[in-house]
Amino acid sequence: MGARMTRPARREAQREGTGREHYLAARVLNALLREDYAGISARVTHDRDGVAIVLASGRRVGLAAGDPFHDFATAPWERLRLAEVLETLRAVADPADAEGVAAFERECGEALAALEAHHRRRGEVARRLRGRHGLIRYESLAATVDHPLYPTARCRLGISPADLAAYAPEFAPEFAMRWTAVPRERVTLSRPGLPGWWPSPGEVGLPSGLARTHVLFPVHPLAEPLVGGIPGLVAGREPYLTVRPTLSARTVEAGERVHLKVPLPASTLGLRNRRSIKPGTLRDGALAESLLCEILAREPGPRVTLADEQTYGHAEHEYLGWLVRGLPEGDIVPVAALLAPLPDADGRLVLHEVAERHHGGDAEALLRDYLAALLEWNVALFVRYGVALEAHQQNLALLFGDGPMRLLIKDNDGLLASPRRLRAAGIATPDFGDERMLTDDPYALADVFVTITLHLAAMAVVHGALPGSAATLVGRALAAALEPYGDDPMARLLRARTLEAARLTGKSMVVAGTLVAKERTGARDVNKFYGTTGPNYLRGA
Template identity: 50%
Template sequence: MTAPNPDACERALACRVLDALLRENYGNLRRFVDPDKRTLASPDLPPIRLRPHRFLYDFAVEPGQDLGLDDVLRLARHVADPRDDIASFERECRDALATMRLHKRVHPEMLARLDRIPGERRRGPGTYYDTLAAYNDHPVYPTGLARTGLTEQDQRAHAPEFAPSFPLRWAAVPREQVTTTGVKPAWWPSPEDVGLAPAMATTHELFPVHPLSARHVLNHDDVMLAPDARVEVVPTLSMRTVAVAPLTHLKMPLPTSTLGLRNRRTIVPRTLPDGALVERILRLVLDREPGMPVLLADEQTFGHADSPMLGYLVRRFPEVTAHAHVVPVAALLAKAPDGTHVIEQWDVPALFGAYLDVLLRWNVTLFRYGIALEAHQQNVSLVLTGDETPSLLLKDNDGTLIDPDRLAGALGPAADAAAGFADPRMTTRDPEALARVFVTITLHLCAAALAFGLAERGLLPLRTGLAMIRDRLDAALGPEDAFLRSRTLDADRLPTKAMVTAGTLVDKARTGAADINKHYGPPGPNYLRDIEPCS
C-alpha cells in the first residue's frame, strides 16, 4: 500500500494505530467497515483486511499486510474534522516508531546485561522488572512508547529501558512559596551539599529536579538551581519516578507527554494531597477487610511550590517487599533475559488465577465502598515471596473516583477523614461513572489485556484466560453487587475509552472531557459472555 515497503516495526505500529482509531470510531471511521467481507474500504486506500476480535472492538486489523503509517495517517486526515490536531498525532506516531526501532536495536544487549544481575538484586521494589517492562508497549494506547519532546540521547540517559543511573539536580525555593508535608528521607541534601550557601537552610526548601527539567525550573522567579548534582538514582517504568534507596522512590515533574499530547508528565500540585488522601481512605477500608492481601505504598511525604514543574512525592514501600519479587503487572508479559516471559518464572495458570482472585475481590470490595481505582498495569504490582498467595501492591492513587455518599455509608464517622478533595473530578454520585472506571481499568487493562496477551504468546488459551476472569469475578460478586454484575458479566457491551481522541486529536472544549483519562468511546464486545466456565 505504502511506498517504500514499511519495515516490521512500522507495520506493527500502523496496525495498532488503525485499531485504536477503529475502536474509538474516530471521524466515524467505521462507516468504511464491511462486517460481512471483514474489510475496511476507504476511498484513498485498497481494502484493508480485518479479523474478528473481542477486545474493545469487534474487529482488528489483520497482521501481515503491507500497511504503513502514511496509509493510516492519510485515512485519519480523510475523516478528521479540520480542527483536529492531526499534525501532533503524526509527530506522536513518528516518535513512537523511532522508539520502537531503537528498542529493536538495543533490546538483546539490554537482556544480556540484565541477565548478569544477581538473583537477590532482582528482588524488592527496584527497577529490574521495570526495565524489562519498558520494552512492552501499552496494552491499548497505540503510541505508548512516544515521549514527546525527548531526544534519543535524552532517553538513553534517563529512560527505564536503558537502566541508566544519574544524579539529581536540586532547586532552592523560598520557604514562603512552599507547601510540604511528611518527613524527608535521611539522604535529602542540605543547601551546602549541593553548592549553595549554608544560610539558605533557614530561608529555602530544596526540591529535587529531574535533569531533563532543570532548564524549566530556571523560568521560576526567586528559584535557584543548585550548581552541584547530588543523589544517584535509577528510573522506574514511569520515568518521572526514580528509585533512590531499596525501599524508596521519588516522583518529580518531567517535561514530556505520554499516552497523548495532553497527558503531561508534570505534577499538578493538587494531585499530591489528593493521592495521599486516597491512600488514607484505602487504609481505612483495609482495616475493615481483614485478610485482604493488599499492600499500599506510603505516599504521605510530598511538596510543591504551586507549580507543575516544582513538586515531588516520596514513595516508601512496606518492609515486606524488601526481599520479595515485586513485579509490575506491566512486566508479566515482557521478555525475560532467558528468552521466556517474566510470568513463566512461575506456573502461568496458577499465578494468573491467584492474581485474578486478589485483583477482582479487592476491586469489587472497593466498589461497595463507592471507590473505583484508576490503578493500571504500571501502578499495580504482584508481591511474590514464595508459594503462598501473591499480594497486590498499589501506588499512585490520584486518579481514583469516589462516591462520597456511599463511602460515608460504608465507613460511618471515619468517612469524615475522607472529605476535602482538591480536585472535584475525583468524586461522583453517579454509579455508572464508577462502573466505567471499574470496567475500563480493572477489567480491560488489568485482567483482560493479560488474558489476550497470554494467548497471543501461546502461554494460555484465550478461552481459558477469559473463563478464569469470568469465574473469579462471578465469585467476587455477592447478592449486594447486582448493579456491578449488570454492568460486567451480564452486560451486552462494555464501555471503552477514547484515549487517542481525547489525548491528542480533539481538544477538551469539543470532547467535553473534564478528565481526558475518563473520556469514553463506543462500547465494545463483552468478552466475558458466551464462554465455558473452567475450574
C-alpha cells in the same frame, strides 16, 4: 572503521525495521477503528470476501475478529505502512481537529523512532539488565511491553528521540538528579523535615547556610531548563544522587525500596496527559491512600498492601514538586512486567520466572491467584463503599513475602468515590481538592471499574499470557468475587455492566488524549472519557 554491513544483512535489517512499522501502523489503525474516530468505521465493508476497511488510497485492508477489545482489528497477514494509515486519518478528520491530528502524527513518528532505537540498542540494554536485580529490573522490562490500547505509548512528547536512551526506562539507564533551592516561605511539606538521605546544600555545590532559608527540591535533568526560569530559586551547581527510571519515567528509584516522583516536561498516552505534577494531586493522593487504609481496617479479607505516599513537598508550581514513595519488604513484581520477554530467554516471560519462584512453575495458577486478589478487593470497594480505583497494570504489583501473595497498590489520585456510599458505610468523605474524584453516579463508577480493573488490570494481562482461556479465567474470578453480595443493588449493577452486558464500555483514549480538543469532546477528565464500546469477551465464558 567498523565492518561494512553485507547486502543480505542490510536487507534483513530493513525487513526488521519494516516489521516494526507494520506493527505500529496496525496498532494505530486498530485504535482509530475501536474509537471510531470521525466515523472511520463507515469505511468498513462486509462482503463475501470478508470484512475490510478501505483506506484513503483505495487499498482494501482485511480485518479479523479475535482481539478481546475490538470487534474487528487489522488481520495478521496485512502489512500496513504508517503513511497510508495517517493519510486515511487526515481524510476522515474534522478540520477543527487539525492541530490534534498533527500532534498525533508526531506521536506516531516518535513512537516508531523509539521502537527503532530500542531495537538498535537491545544488546546494550540486555547487558545492563544482567547486572540488575529485583524491582528496578522488572520496571525496565515492563517498559518494553506496549500499552494494550494506546498505540503510541512508546512516544513521550517532549523527550527527544536522542534523549530517550538517557532517560526512558526501557533503555535501563541511570543518571544523576539535579537540585534547586526554593525559599522556605514558598514551600509546603506534608511532614516535618526531609528524608534522611536528602542532600544538604553543600552536597549540591551551594553555601551550607542556605539550609536556614531554603529547601532543596529534586529536579529531573530534562526539567532543569524550565525550573531555571522560575524567579527566586538557587540552582544547585552539582548533581546529587544517581537514580534509575521506573516504568512511569518521571518516577525514579532513589534507594532500596524508595521511589522519588518528580515533574517531567513530557506527555505520555496523549498530548494532554502532561507528566508535570499539579500540587493538589499530591495532597489528593495522600488523602486517597488514607481513605483506602480506613477501608482496609474494616475489611480484613483483601490481600492488599498500600505503598506509603504521605511524604511530599511542593511550591505551588507544576515543576516544583516531589513525592517520596516508600515500598514494603518482600519480592515486588509490577503487574505490567508479567508479559515482558526475558532477555536471552527464548520466548519466556517474566510471568514464567515469577511462577517458578513462587507458584511451582504454574503460570496459570499464579494468574488465577492474582485475579482472585484483584477482583475480590475491587468488587468490595465498588459494592460496599462506592469506590473505583484507577489502578491499572502500571499501578499494581505482586508482593511476595510471608504468607499468600498480596497486591501492592500505588498512585491513588485518580480514584473515584461516592460520598453517599461512604457516608452509608460510616466513613467521612475526603476533602479532595479535585472535585472530579467524587461522584454519586454508580454508572460513572462502573465505567472506571470496567475500563481500568476489568480491561487493563485483568483481561489485558491474562489474555497476553493465555489467550485461549483468558475470558474464562477472568469471568469466573469476577463471578466468584460478586457472589457473596447476592442481590445488593451495586452488585446487580456491576453484573449488568460486566458479565451480563451486551457490550463493554471502552475509553476513547486517542480521541480525548490527542486528537480532539477538550472544548469539543466536553471531557472533564481526558482519562475518563468514554465514547466507545467493544465486544463483551465475558459473555458465555
